[in-house]
Amino acid sequence: MxxxxxxxxxxxxxxxxxxxxxxxxxxxxxxxxxxxxxxxxxxxxxxxxxxxxxxxxxxxxxxxxxxxxxxxxxxxxxxxxxxxxxxxxxxxxxxxxxxxxxxxxxxxxxxxxxxxxxxxxxxxxxxxxxxxxxxxxxxxxxxxxxxxxxxxxxxxxxxxxxxxxxxxxxxxxxxxxxxxxxxxxxxxxxxxxxxxxxxxxxxxxxxxxxYRLLALLLGSLPHDASELLGGSCPPVAPRSVRLVEEYLLAHCAEPLTPERLAALAGVSVRSLFLGFQRYRGVSPMRMLREVRLRKVRAELLNAASGTRITDLALRWGFCHLGRFGQDYQRVFGESPSQTLRATAA
The missing domain is CATH 2.60.120.10 (Jelly Rolls)
Incomplete structure (x- = not known):
């Protein structure tokens, strides 16, 4: 029954x-x-x-x-x-x-x-x-x-x-x-x-x-680990910020996550984010995003005939194409399609 x-x-x-x-x-x-x-x-x-x-x-x-x-x-x-x-x-x-x-x-x-x-x-x-x-x-x-x-x-x-x-x-x-x-x-x-x-x-x-799904679930929905996730901690030292910054510049084509970057510095993700906000004014993932935007632009400036912006953006980890276009316009003052058209011309 x-x-x-x-x-x-x-x-x-x-x-x-x-x-x-x-x-x-x-x-x-x-x-x-x-x-x-x-x-x-x-x-x-x-x-x-x-x-x-x-x-x-x-x-x-x-x-x-x-x-x-x-x-x-x-x-x-x-x-x-x-x-x-x-x-x-x-x-x-x-x-x-x-x-x-x-x-x-x-x-x-x-x-x-x-x-x-x-x-x-x-x-x-x-x-x-x-x-x-x-x-x-x-x-x-x-x-x-x-x-x-x-x-x-x-x-x-x-x-x-x-x-x-x-x-x-x-x-x-x-x-x-x-x-x-x-x-x-x-x-x-x-x-x-x-x-x-x-x-x-x-x-x-x-x-x-x-990573975004896990962050959204833990950051937006009620659960019993809220106190653990929201506790205080000291930010990472400037030397570790530089170490992580150099690493993400050299390995930006790899599937880098905050956990991997924090492990490199030997600190928690929370400490890493606090350190980047204090000494660089952005999160490590925002910095990584802008590095990858520059990589996309470099490829668009040297694109072969038939290159598709969508394929290029997804290959560099930009899953939300509308947000990718907005960020590209903000950083470079033109849309990805304008860059590609200038290259073709």
Missing amino acids: SPFTPSASSPACAPPGSAAQALAQAWQGAQRRRTLFTTSDRDCAQATVARVFRPHRLEPERGARLVAQMQHLDAGLLGISQLSYGAGVDIQPGPLERFYLLQLPIVGSARIATAGQEFRSDPGCASLVSPGADLRMHWDASNVQLCVRIEAEVLRRFVAAWTGRAVMQLPQFQPQLHLDEQPLLQDLLLTLIQVADHGALAELPSAQLQ
Whole structure:
């Protein structure tokens, strides 16, 4: 018997202009998404989903005919999938253990029970499930969700690097997430889909998108590690700032992260950022961004016929093309296309 009471109302649809609608449109427009399975066989659906996420119990409602489908878009270090069952189902994976799961309904609704809470998740309310919490769900027949898996070990290393302390316990997030109230997170998820669909998620842009996602989750959403992340610390010394500055100039084509730069200086990420703000007036990642802008400009000034600005920007880690264009204009006083036209002339 289902532990939830299935909804008898009509399917919840994403309202026009909402985050869920924008994500649904981006997903439907993605040409590189591939179908992992379409099946009416419960065991097949359960086994395939388990390979992507974790073993679980999948129970369709009595008498319901499963019409399950899973699609996937390769997003480098982050995987994004669309999943639906076409029938009301109970899903009981228990604690996720090794990953966080961001679930974004774009049609229909689900009942989520985790971390001592039970709530309805629909296009107006996503869910973010933490690894240590038990998880039980009932997806209504119309429910279609986008799912993003975030490795727990990666987030743990992020917190440890930021604070400079060993992290024994993973942050636990408030599981209800209203994406319309998080425009930066919505923008990042749209960028993730668009860049993955471009086929440009090489190591450099993939690492940057993953870092931005972790920073947004920890910086914008409620969780139990806020005090640890917000504690005070001394800024890094000027000598270490110079060391990191020289390193990022020499290695700007590599997938540099704040954790890697902080480890080079032997300090926490927080101390590194404070030191750069004090002695350089910018964050290390802002400095790296401007170094890469100069690299893009140098290539545009020597571009061969047929060079595409989008390809060049993505190769240098500029995933948000609109912001790339704005930054380029601010630094060089002209747009990337103006630079390219001048070269062609």
